[in-house]
Amino acid sequence: MRVSKRTRRGVYASVIALSLIAAAAPVIAEHLEAKAYVITDWIAECSANDIPYWDDMVDYWYDEIDDHGWYHKDGFVVNGEMDRDRFCDPDTGLANCADHLSTEDADALMIGLHGSDSGNHWQGSLRKNGGASVNDCQIDAPDGDGAAEEIFFGDVDLEFLHLSSCFSMDDDNLPYTWRMFQDPVDSPVNGLRLHQATGFHGLMWIGGCCDDQYEDFADDAFDVSIKSAWMDNMYVTGINGSATQCPVAYAVGTNSTDCFNRINNEQYDNIFSDPGNIGYYCYYYYPGCDPSGETAFTP
Numbered sequence: 001m002r003v004s005k006r007t008r009r010g011v012y013a014s015v016i017a018l019s020l021i022a023a024a025a026p027v028i029a030e031h032l033e034a035k036a037y038v039i040t041d042w043i044a045e046c047s048a049n050d051i052p053y054w055d056d057m058v059d060y061w062y063d064e065i066d067d068h069g070w071y072h073k074d075g076f077v078v079n080g081e082m083d084r085d086r087f088c089d090p091d092t093g094l095a096n097c098a099d100h101l102s103t104e105d106a107d108a109l110m111i112g113l114h115g116s117d118s119g120n121h122w123q124g125s126l127r128k129n130g131g132a133s134v135n136d137c138q139i140d141a142p143d144g145d146g147a148a149e150e151i152f153f154g155d156v157d158l159e160f161l162h163l164s165s166c167f168s169m170d171d172d173n174l175p176y177t178w179r180m181f182q183d184p185v186d187s188p189v190n191g192l193r194l195h196q197a198t199g200f201h202g203l204m205w206i207g208g209c210c211d212d213q214y215e216d217f218a219d220d221a222f223d224v225s226i227k228s229a230w231m232d233n234m235y236v237t238g239i240n241g242s243a244t245q246c247p248v249a250y251a252v253g254t255n256s257t258d259c260f261n262r263i264n265n266e267q268y269d270n271i272f273s274d275p276g277n278i279g280y281y282c283y284y285y286y287p288g289c290d291p292s293g294e295t296a297f298t299p
Contacts, residue, residue: 012287013260014174014299032271033074033157034065037086037103038112038164039127041079046137048125051206054112058164060211061110064218070269074106083128087111087139088150091185095133097150104156108268115165117294119143120176122168122199143176154194155183159271160226161197164214168199169248171285171297178281181252193252193274195266198230201246202291205239221268227251227284228264235286246289246297254279 038055042048055078065071077086088097103109113124120143129137142149153161163169169177181194213233220229227249234247251266252275253259259282266272290296 012299013263013282013284032071032107033105034062034071034108035075035077035103035106036062036110036112037077037082038110039079039082039114039125040112042114042125042127045129046126048114051114053208054164054206056208057206057210057214058110058112060215061162061218064215065108065221065268068219068222068269070222071108075102077102079127081128083126083130084134084136084139084150085130087124089152089155089183091152091183092150094150096130099151099153100156104153104158106158107271108160108162109158110162110164112164113139115163115167117167117170117173118148120145121173122163122165122170122177123148124165141173141177142179143173144179149179151180152183152187154181154274155186155190155192157192159195159274160268161194162230163197163199164204166200166203166293168204169197169250169283170201170294171299174248174250174281174283174299177250178252178278181275181278191274191276193278195262195272195275196226196249196251198226198234198247198249200234200291201248201285201289201297202294203243203245204234204291205236205243205245209239210236218268224267225264226266226268231284231286235289243292244290246286246291246294248283248285248297250281250283252278252281256280256282 040054085096086102090097121141124139140148141151217233236245251263259280
């Protein structure tokens with residue numbers, strides 16, 4: 001069995017109760033789909049600084065996840081008409097939202113967008129504004145305030161979401177992150193929900209230095225939990241001489257036991273059934289991890 005090249009210490013876990021319901025059991029997966037959506041070239045319509053290497057870095061994950069016989073490549077979209085339509089849920093009632101035709105039509109998904117901490121949620125920067133009827137250059141995760149809530153994943157097909165994006169798992173947003181794990185309209189009816197999401201507290205880094213991180217993450221996640229593979233491979237110190245990259249892994253479950261069972265045991269080739277309800281959220285982090293752009297991680 002292959003194990004990660006890196007061994008880290010001091011990873012801490014947190015679990016928060018929302019309600020108590022029975023736990024779900026693992027199921028056997030069939031052949032699955034992997035997708036990636038990355039923007040490297042922004043335009044005047046939705047301006048941001050270009051990051052030419054981002055797609056190459058994510059491609060290391062995309063190539064590796066396809067090499068294990070479980071997932072096949074189902075689409076790698078770079079630039080083009082990258083607007084809100086691909087990421088937002090139709091049940092928001094917003095114009096043109098069609099995540100079921102793109103991001104939701106995957107079992108494992110990686111998204112590479114410029115990110116920011118917007119109030120209590122992550123906000124990603126888009127390339128196109130969607131036209132006059134939309135005119136929106138950002139995609140917003142929900143935080144429960146009813147405004148600018150667009151991402152509700154898991155109600156079609158998606159189990160595992162990876163956000164290659166700055167501030168995508170900021171410590172102050174984690175009490176609200178569970179909201180993007182279900183569609184409040186469809187999930188209570190069809191029982192489908194996102195299982196796990198991974199991201200970063202503060203700034204994350206892009207470049208050839210990170211290729212091995214993304215490739216090893218995909219490889220390791222067939223041998224150890226997705227959480228362990230992400231936390232081990234994405235924690236990096238001394239970037240540009242001093243900066244630290246601070247990964248976070250996040251899951252939901254019906255109760256504490258279910259949540260930790262999922263985050264500690266789900267792998268790319270060991271997929272549990274969908275959470276029957278979201279009663280708890282739990283996450284792993286590096287205590288005191290102090291990245292660029294943010295204060296040290298505080299649970």
